[in-house]
Amino acid sequence: MAKRYRYELADIIQHHMETRDLSTRKLGLSAGIDPATLSRIMNGKRKATLDHLHKLATCLDIPPADLLKAAGYPLYGGDRDDTAADPSAEKIRQMLTAADLPPSDFSRQQVDAHLKTYEAYSRTEEGHHTILQQFGTKITNTGSGGPYIDQLKEWFVRYKQQKGSAKELAAIASALLYFIVTLDVIPDYLMPVGYLDDVFVVQLITKSLTLAK
Incomplete structure (x- = not known):
């Protein structure tokens, strides 16, 4: 299964090398990856690290999430026979540690604290307008798709139309603000792992909404 993702x-x-007329050597040098290492990654003989994917995404101007998914990293749910649909806090810590990126102490408690803050902020006029005015821009800037993005879009429509109980809408608003605000538990600029916590939040809120029914 892992080899299929590497292919x-x-x-x-x-594809992106061909459109830019790049050889493996040129791409490796441009991205700061040893050409021999890049060749092994391309041939499925070595798994790409998060650092490799970050450099390639930046060099080729590819949405990082696209490379993560293709490399088999657990970001989105779907019909894959792995545990991608339920990335735990421990898995996220392992990925951050592997990429030598903070915060390696990522925890559910940190996320809950942020969500509580955003839920309170969403009840203010400024918070409400932030959701309505900035969600679309953030979706565009993210440059990726998948079930978690689709869920956020669905929640945005629901929030905009105010469909749901006050408790449900507050939970949805906290998730939307968590996605919109750049500096959350894992800052969005820490590519390509910056949105791992956003996926985690979507799953937490989905479960809470299900339990609330």
């Missing part, structure tokens, strides 16, 4: 990754990289 998908190679296909994406190869």
Whole structure:
């Protein structure tokens, strides 16, 4: 199964190399990856690290989430026979540690604290307008898709139309603000792992809304 994802990754990289007339050597040097290492990644003989994916995404101007998914990292749910649909806090800590990125102490408690703050902020006029005015821009800037993005879009429509109880709408608003605000538990600029906590939040709120029914 893992090898299939590496082949998908190679296909994406190869496509962008061809459109830019880049050889493996040129791409490696441009991205700051040893060409021999990049060649092994392309041939499925070595798994790409988060650092490799970050450099390739930046160099080729590819949404980082696309490369993460192709490389088999657990970001989104779907019909895959792995645990991607339920990335735990421990898995996220492992990925951050592997990429030598903070915060390696990522926890559910940190996320809950942020959500509580955003829920309170959403009840203010400024918070309400932030959701309505900035959500679309953030979606565009994210440059990726998948079930968690689709869920956020669905919640935005629901929030905008005020469909749901006050408790449900407050939970949805906290998730939307968590996505919109750049500096959350894992800052969004820490590519390509910046949105792992956003996926985590979507799953937490989805479960809470289900339990509330």
